[in-house]
Amino acid sequence: MPQEDLHLRHVEVVRYVTPLREGGSLPALVEADDGFMYVLKFRGAGQGTKALIAELIVGEIARAVGLRIPELVFCQLDEAFGRTEPDEEIQDLLRFSTGLNLGLHFLAGASTYDSLVNTLDPKLASQVVWLDCLTLNVDRTARNTNMLMWHKELWLIDHGAALYVHHTGPSWADVSRRSFVQVKDHVLLPQASQLAEVNAEFREVLTPERIRAIVTLVPDDWLTEPDLSPDEQRSAYVRFLENRVAASETFVQEAENARKALV
Incomplete structure (x- = not known):
């Protein structure tokens, strides 16, 4: 496969919807500027960017061999989100995750x-x-x-x-x-x-x-x-x-x- 055929879309997070507290790294459901909802994996979570690297590499390997995985996108998170969140734990996570994060397309009803x-x-x-x-x-x-x-x-x-x-x-x-x-x-x-x-x-x-x-x-x-x-x-x-x-x-x-x- 030519290298240029592989790419991830970039989206901007426009709304923090809710934390998904069943995940150890406290992922969240967010809305992006393309109108879709994503499960956002934060760079500021406990395992840092290495967890995002694993998500990206393994997810795209799975896709390459024909397994089904939700679309992965790069999600840009603005620093303003950390200022308005009332929960201190989530506020810190958002503040430490300003910049490029990773999102998985939300499979509603799964x-x-x-x-x-x-x-x-x-x-x-x-x-x-x-x-x-x-x-x-x-x-x-x-x-x-x-x-x-x-x-x-x-x-x-x-x-x-x-x-x-x-x-x-x-x-x-x-x-x-x-x-x-x-x-x-x-x-x-x-x-x-x-x-x-x-x-x-x-x-x-x-x-x-x-x-x-x-x-x-x-x-x-x-x-x-x-x-x-x-x-x-x-x-x-x-x-x-x-x-x-x-x-x-x-x-x-x-x-x-x-x-x-x-x-």
């Missing part, structure tokens, strides 16, 4: 995926498990599925906890071949019976060119590691993901072993 109620095709379940193994997403458990059912289709949300190793310091990308033991707790693992087939298909899609195009979307001012330029930090993400894809048989086998222990 319901949380429930494995006791909703059934998925084994291929789709395998695709989601593969994605989460690739990106070390620890946050897709029965307790917190981070999946929605909207118009009878599965949509993936909330990837801020993925790529968690990028919180460990400037050499984080060197552990790209690390195991992902948390796959044993994945809510879709029992249904993921086509991992080998999905692995072959997704490796074809996630070429080095496509990975680089996705990582290039990350804004400079979200890349805050001291002593490293934005381009050097992007290179770390590219290297990490390329190496994970190249060694995907390892995490697929790990997932297969964990699944055999369950079923």
